[in-house]
Amino acid sequence: MERKEFRELTSVEDARTLVDKIRVQPETTILPIEGTAGQILAEDILSGVNVPAFNRSIKDGYAIRAKDSYQASEPEPQELKLIGAIPAGCSDSFFVDDGEAIEISTGAPIPDGADAVIMVENTKQKENSVLIYQPVHIGENIMRAGTDIMKGERILRKNTRMGSREIGVLASIGMDKAPVKRLIVGIISTGSELIKPGEVLGLSKIYDANSYAIAAAIEECGGTPKIYGIVPDEEEVMERTLETAIDECDIVLTSGSTSAGAGDIMYMIIEEKGETLTHGIAIKPGKPVVIGMIDGTPTIGLPGNPTSALSIFNEFVAPIIYNSLGLKPSFKTKVTAVMGTGIRSGGREELFPVGVVRGKVYPADKTSGAITTLSDADGIIEIRAHTEYIEPGSEVEVTMFGNVRSPDLMLIGGQCPGIDLLEEMTGLMFRTLNMGSSAGFTAMSGGTADIACVNMVDADGNYNSSVLEKMNLKDVVLVKGYRREQGLIFSPDNHVYGLEDIVNLQIINRNRGSGTRALLDRELGLLAEVKGTSKSELIKDLKGYNSGSKTHRSACDAVKSGKADVAFGIRAAAEEAGLEFIPVAEDEFDFVIRKDLLEIKEVQMFLETLSSEDFSKRLPQGMYTYELTGSIISSF
């Protein structure tokens, strides 16, 4: 097989133009109206009935001849003979003659002979007669047949997207089924490294996220997804699956296997069986994209990375679905927001994943190999070619990933169950990036975080404020949090009585930059002093010192599974995991908050909850509030 390493990329504009011209013809299927929500109507709907179908009373009262009421007044009511009652839904025949009245309910059919309804409020019923206190005019309180919808009227038009309103309208004209468009989009995930969610994860395997994420995105566009599952990087199997999919679907999507590597088969197959319209779009992450046509079926190869696959789907596949369904692409939720921090770009046109917090945009890109920045990305922004830097404060348009609820506060820093408790108690939605205290400080200086969660100790054993001073951070306040018991976490099989016992064990350390790791370093330094040695000498024997677990929970997991003998972390995590705990020190877990946010509702709620008695009570084991918890203790 020939390798294609370099090729001419299609410009974004050309790719858009290309995609805009592609149309497929969806079939029509008849569904029960209950099942049509989100579907696209395939035909104009003409009413087959009048609504209402009969002249109908719109009030509770009496059906009479209007002229019998013309002389009626409060002082001199007219008395009419009461000859019966018509409840709603009654289909008996009645006739009202001069001088007669029939009791009638809202919604009941007007009897023959009657030409008006007098409201019950303006009458008084006697045994066999009714007194009329006011005149009514001909037609009063009568809704004529067809007033609302006339038989033959077009009440819904083709290409309407069905919702509660539309379903109600169909029901009201008696339709229990409706013709909707069925545009089937097949999805093939390619790659020998993929396995199906739910299966056991072997070494070298990753779960197939694209089949499911893209299926849901297809539904959001009004299409019908058909998942073909995972196909290994073998030409024959892929070819066979592709043939079946092309036979059964209106559009076929593949994901993965489009880079110029050993698995570059999909492009070859399209090239061989059909026509390649473009291979590679000059937009990051569009380089591996291939758009082709096989037997009149658009066949599109998406990148393997889920965030990239969804971005490219939104940009270059959704328009084909919308256009083919006769929809306007106005269903894409776009919001205008302001850059909360600067974003650097490589100069190439780029679909850049971002988070949106209270109308501010932050980069949500981890590394080019990342699989699920997806969980931190609320949408994408398009960065134009030759843009090297987007300034903080500039306005950008974000295309949201569906009906996404943006978080209320962005927290970056150390991980702690206390933060989860704050989130639960405030009812706010946090985006919490557990990157360690150092990253929290950095994010404050870059303006990325609203709140940094920090537990960073210095050489003298002081927490947080000394770091703020050293970093010369401005326009922030330090809010007192709580203290936490930190110590050794191990399984009951091991005999650990203090820090000196761990030097020959396998440890799972926390990530560099985390306050807990810094605390362990400090304690090891103190121990070395006592032992008359150096810290570096001490950690030589400490296996696993270079490991870096991002959360307390994952550190405990490593101990539980036997991968490590011991971890250093908070008591709460040890207890949750059912592991032994020996306290070594207490840390101080505080919050750095941007000054300009102190007055906003979300931060106010955060601080109120933090300082509440209820929060103090509900903190997990081994965590304790101070008198000053929730107060600003210094301002920078």
Added chain:
Amino acid sequence: MERKEFRELTSVEDARTLVDKIRVQPETTILPIEGTAGQILAEDILSGVNVPAFNRSIKDGYAIRAKDSYQASEPEPQELKLIGAIPAGCSDSFFVDDGEAIEISTGAPIPDGADAVIMVENTKQKENSVLIYQPVHIGENIMRAGTDIMKGERILRKNTRMGSREIGVLASIGMDKAPVKRLIVGIISTGSELIKPGEVLGLSKIYDANSYAIAAAIEECGGTPKIYGIVPDEEEVMERTLETAIDECDIVLTSGSTSAGAGDIMYMIIEEKGETLTHGIAIKPGKPVVIGMIDGTPTIGLPGNPTSALSIFNEFVAPIIYNSLGLKPSFKTKVTAVMGTGIRSGGREELFPVGVVRGKVYPADKTSGAITTLSDADGIIEIRAHTEYIEPGSEVEVTMFGNVRSPDLMLIGGQCPGIDLLEEMTGLMFRTLNMGSSAGFTAMSGGTADIACVNMVDADGNYNSSVLEKMNLKDVVLVKGYRREQGLIFSPDNHVYGLEDIVNLQIINRNRGSGTRALLDRELGLLAEVKGTSKSELIKDLKGYNSGSKTHRSACDAVKSGKADVAFGIRAAAEEAGLEFIPVAEDEFDFVIRKDLLEIKEVQMFLETLSSEDFSKRLPQGMYTYELTGSIISSF
């Protein structure tokens, strides 16, 4: 049974406060991730795996020991022994020693011994070795296990609404099922007059729209609807159904039967079996609303009218669902728009159905008895108490009925298949109100319509411009449309050769204010003159002269079904219905357009299409364009 005609209404504010306190506890159900779109996550999701699960190559290239590359350069490449290849997904064990390299694909696991990957672009493969042209550092092109998601990390939080992004995130950590909240909302439609869509419409019956419209609205809120169908106004049956529903559901809704009429049973049952929290809210259309609690199950009686039922649902039921699911009600789509015309209100607080066209708001209220203003309403505005008039131009907030696409142009006036053709050819979405030419002129003077569709003849046989002059309409233009053959439409069984033959037949006339009716009047007047009699004398014998069909199609329907012998209308409608047609006259179907809209894209498209040759060709039989079609022929 006692009648309750008057009662104290609850203020809107009190009703909101009441509703805001109601919570139910939804159950958790486990669904396959494919089926969770739109559902609400019941638990925090912690990752059970590292993503990636292994150290992974992020490039196609060669896994090596970094130090073997330190001396490499373009002129002096380093040669390493090629000992194998690791494709993605490969789970064999490999070991790279000093001086060795293994070919590796993107996504494949890094072999033991190797600590870097050099990109294929910077190498050259020979038979049993590979040349390295650039140095790489330790860790280069390697994504470490857990970089993206660390085992134990919370990746989705409770109460998240599932969409394509969330489904993708779950799949990527290997979950094929997810715990979601299941809040079951039962719907009982009450009223002996109701029948199920799909059944034959008997006299006095109307189709049950609420069960379906409200079920869809419940789904839009994240709830699970359960339809109990139609229950007649009989206390025993209703009581039994309500008992079952309360037993099976978290919330029970009923619609209809809550007015103070003969069917006022639901309120009685709630009163008897539980507690009435409010009966009647001081908001139009909330008067019949009853909110009660039976055995801890909120039981709410909605109005019978579907628009009212949906409005009240949005206002007072949706919050209970949102709160119980832990959602913020920010899912309601609210848009700020500008009143396109004034709206009068009775001074009572009101949820007023409106249409939204290009950001302008118009009333969509027909009559209080109307069932489906629903098809013309895009949302509702809330009119505060004591507001008598909302001025055109004032800003209002519209709560949209779901994901509604607003129409591009509002057309009011005469009905014609030529308009449908224009809509199809422009690709625009029209809201077309077939109310007759007179209503079209009136709508132009009131500013409600963008375009009036008119075919109104005066006594001298002149069309449209004379009416504009008489009405003294300003700031509009008259655009030439096309002419249409109008005549007698009848079934082949009848012998009709001209207008004089119809005087003893049963006619189906068009609605008052329609141009076609005016044309018939004119022709009858001319005939009377010829016959030496008066028009009023002539129509005395014309049975059905007072009837008023709103569309050409429904007039033809009446003839086809034998309800009328003859209709007066356009040839196109007669031919579509397969009826006989004798031409009597031609009318002129023109368009009145607001001057300030002439430059907008939608009107430009309208005019371009109207004047196109293609439109002329595609006009139905009996309709002909002029030289001037699509041109402005006069300005007012």
